[in-house]
Amino acid sequence: MTIVDTSVWIDYFNDVSTKETETLDDILGNQEILLGDLILTEVLQGFQQDSHFEIAQKVLNAFPVVAMLGPSLALKSAQHYRTLRKRGVTVRKTIDVMIGTFCIVQDVPLLYSDRDFTPMVRYLGLRSVL
Secondary structure, eight states: OEEEOHHHHHHHHTTOOOHHHHHHHHHTTTSOEEEEHHHHHHHHHTOOSHHHHHHHHHHHTTSOEEOOOOHHHHHHHHHHHHHHHHTTOOOSOHHHHHHHHHHHHHTOOEEOOOGGGHHHHHHHOOOBOO
16 A cells, blocks of 8 residues: 655646656556555646546546545644654644645655655655655
């Protein structure tokens, strides 16, 4: 089971070839992919054309969607953010801390290309697919 971050999905839908999108190609159909509700929102909000939005929505509907935040994970996300700040790391997007925290708590590896997740791997125990 794997969660794929918004950063990888965006490159995937834009036909950008990276080691992360190639890995996504490899795991599609071979491994269960969970789609976080926060990731679903981030990916779909980026489409300007309705037709592209609808195509992406159909593709993403193939995956089980999980709620990534609730009261306890909101608190844990704040604690993770503070832990990183104490180590001199400022995460640019709070939503990345929420996604990373969900993956840490659920012990699900994350496929990402966004540098905000690297300190979470190093200091918080986030498991990376690569």
